[in-house]
Amino acid sequence: MLIITCTHCGPRPDIEFSFLRALEASHAHIDAAVLHTRTNPVGPSEEIWQHSRGCRALMVLRRHTLTHEILEVRPCPRDTA
């Protein structure tokens, strides 16, 4: 189980959260190929999660995709989600 520290509510179990999508670099010039492709790294990955069964806040997680270590949680910038 992941313990995710919600930016609003503090540490909560992962079942309260939803992974929405990976935070990919550019959305300025989205074409079909960019829309579908992912970096999908083995290692730290920046992702948008939502505390969907809680306060519903959006946040950016920097999470290791092999160890599941959560390296950073920060509020989601307004223009990202």
Next chain:
Amino acid sequence: MHRQRPRGYSFGRLAREAAGGHAGWQRAWQAAIPKPSYDFVVVGGGGHGLATAYHLARDHAARSVAVLEKGWIGGGNTGRNTTIVRSNYKLEANQRFYEHSLKLWESLTRELNFNVMFSQRGVVFLAHSDADMNALAERGDAMRLRGIDADLLDTGSVKRLAPILDCSTSARFPVHGGLLQRRAGTARHDAVAWGYARAASALGVDVIENCAVTGFDIADGRILGVRTTRGAIGAGRVGVAVAGRTCEVMAMAGLRLPIETHLLQAFVSEPVKPMLNTVLLSGAVHCYLSQTDKGEIVLGGDIDFYPSYSQRGALSRIEQVAGQAIAMVPALARLRMQRAWAGAVDMTMDGAPIIGLTPVEGLFLNGGWCYGGFKATPASGFTFAHTMATGAPHPLNAPFTLDRFERGATINEAGSGPTPHLH
């Protein structure tokens, strides 16, 4: 290299070896040392990579083929699934591909001289509502039009097939009927990897374990070879079949793919007496149920819904699948679970695999198997070998191109949007 063809497995051989105290058995496949170069290098020693090498040697007279496996044979997703084999698809591309695969499964044990324990015990998709029933009727019609067997069952017929299923009107997931594919079933997953490895090795393929690829040698857009933890290996053509790690390996060739890696879990109960002699699938709640020949109940469900390579699943998914299974088959409630495992699977953006060419000449890709890699193994090897040998896709895998996403030609069986958790 001269290689002695291994003696076949048979009842007579078993009796002779038993008489000799079992001292005469050879290794099932030779432990090969990497050569400086090969005509064909297949990256990934799972079922798909080994089947590809086997078909390259058998169908295309390739005499210089190596399979590179970073761990051990069959240690990845080939040994981490629910072993279900079926071809009950609705879209034509999927029907043709998976039905060809099912036909190959039907003769695979004889073909490989290795018992893959393919058991055509039937697979039933369950309907829990009138809408489900309509969708299954439509799917069944589409299958029969393509010559694939399908029987639409009413509640009573489902009940006769699987008496342990709760078909009462008060069931949490009431059974309105189901769609049965009688020729579908299960197989012994590890045996598939071992059988292909042995058969490929007998045809002269070098099966090289503990050999991880660390990079590609590419010049002027053309593949020249691979770099590995056991040295550089030259290659005329390279095929990558490493589903789960596809993005990591293809990134070494500078490619970014329409794939996200997720965990797909399965788990088994303690062994019990025979209670289920078919495979039950519920699409509406996403739960897979079958019983192994050893008596264990095998359960599978959805992906864990966040990207991961860890091969360690979340407990919340096990709890959810177990709850669904108990609601459908109340007799499971008192069983203890004995093992759980998670495969790191390539989830594509439309739910269909990718088998074909890449922008790098001589570099071919086989991946993106989502929920369905195991059953595809024979056809995947057959078509990928054809693609690598001829440089062009076989008609069966022609729709499964890498560029279908940018062309808008996706193959979306679930009719859902471009996100892995939707299909």
